[in-house]
Amino acid sequence: MIAAADLTVQRPRTLKQALQLLRDASAENQPLTPMAGGTDLFVTLNMGQRPSARYLDLWAIEKLRGVEATGKRGLVFGALATYTDCIESKAVHKRLPILVDAARQVGGVQIQNRGTLAGNIENGSPAADGVPVLMAADATVVLRSIDGERRVPLAAYYHGYRKTERRADELIVAVEVEVPDGTQRFDKVGTRAAQAISKVVMAAVGHRLAFGSVAPTVVRARALEAYVEAGGRDVAEAQRLALEDARPIDDVRSTAEYRRRVVANLVAAWLGGLDKPPRTR
Ligand SMILES: Cc1cc2nc3c(=O)[nH]c(=O)nc-3n(C[C@H](O)[C@H](O)[C@H](O)COP(=O)(O)OP(=O)(O)OC[C@H]3O[C@@H](n4cnc5c(N)ncnc54)[C@H](O)[C@@H]3O)c2cc1C
Structure with missing residues (x-):
């Protein structure tokens, strides 16, 4: 456990101040760790796994809050958009209802009130529940430093286990989805309905499919997507292709064999519903 007295926390009120603090800290080679809801960071601190003693608390930056609908199909999630914000947003219900399904299954209400989509992305857990939904919806991560902004497709955001595209002087400021x-589908398979980390999670939007807990990062099932896009509907072939991208391992939560079976079952169910009319609310 790390003693709280050993930590420093800076709490800027504007995005500009936050980005300047990040830049100064990077220049001094003493990077600051951004903190949003703190629901992942506090767990790691409590377990003594996070050596960083310097935090940048983003919670007071009002500009980063909320969910906005743009155009006919767009959604922009501020970096402080929480699961509760998603659950309460009419636009999310209408445009990306599987994100509401996923948000309702994240932790309990307290975690939903504090946990953010940006934190879920940057934490880089392969078992994250929000990430597969956003990845299947072709989301883009908006990164900003004091010098400017860049946009990175979420599907290209991870370079390996918990390794992300973000530089130390950048913040995720938004997540954009068109x-x-x-048809949309979200399936979380865990030991129980609430407060459980996924054994396998699958999200689908049309022909796009993403899996969590089956590889070092959340992954798109590219081989299967290409097969289905070309008109393929054979279940056994679809299952074989899904397992080209989903390569689960044994760990404390499950076995590789169980996960492979779950992936195969979910793919069969998804394929069965693929050509049915999309769900609306
Ligand atoms: C009891 C419990 C249950 C949970 N259940 C689930 C679950 O069912 N499903 C699930 O997916 N997760 C679950 N989690 C994990 C966690 O709640 C989520 O991953 C949440 O989305 C993290 O968001 P946060 O804002 O709290 O992130 P934080 O803890 O604040 O940060 C997480 C990481 O993201 C970085 N970060 C945060 N915001 C930014 C930003 N704007 N720019 C750059 N970096 C940033 C931080 O530096 C840190 O590395 C659970 C956690 C707990 C404690």
Whole structure:
């Protein structure tokens, strides 16, 4: 456990101040760790796994809050958009209802009130529940430093286990989605309905499919997507292709064999519903 007295926390009120603090800290080679809801960071601190003693608390930056609908299919999630914000947003219900399904299954209400989508992304856990939904919806991560902004497709955001595209002087300021057409589906398989980390999670938007807990990062099932896009509907072939991208391992939560079976079952269920009309609320 790390003693709280050993930590320093800076709490800027504007994005500009936050970005300047990050830049100064990087220049001095003493990077600051951004903190949003703190629901992942506090767990790691409590376990003594996070050596960083310097934090940048983003919670007071009002500009980063909320969810906005843009155009006919767009959604922009501020970096402080929480699961509760998603659950309460009419636009999310209408445009990306599987994000509401996923948000309702994250932790309990307290975690939903504090936990953010940006934190879920940057934490880089392969078992994250929000990430597969956003990845299947072709989301883009908006990164900003004091010098400017860049946009990175979420599907290209991870370089390995908990390794992300973000530089130490950048913040995720938003996540943008132009929701693709098609049937949506979200399945979380865990030991119980609430407060459980996924053994396998699958999210689908049209022909796009993403899996969590089956590889070092959340992954898109590219081989299967290409097969289905070309009109393929054979279940056994679809399952074989899904397992080209989903390569689970044994760990404390499950076995590789169980996860492979779950992936195969979810793919069969998804394929069965693929050509049915999209769900609306
Ligand atoms: C009891 C419990 C249950 C949970 N259940 C689930 C669950 O069912 N499903 C699930 O997916 N997760 C679950 N989690 C994990 C966690 O709640 C989520 O991952 C949440 O989305 C993290 O968001 P946060 O804002 O709290 O992130 P934080 O803890 O504040 O940060 C997480 C990481 O993201 C970085 N970060 C945060 N915001 C930014 C930003 N704007 N720019 C750059 N970096 C940033 C931080 O530096 C840190 O590395 C659970 C956690 C707990 C404690």
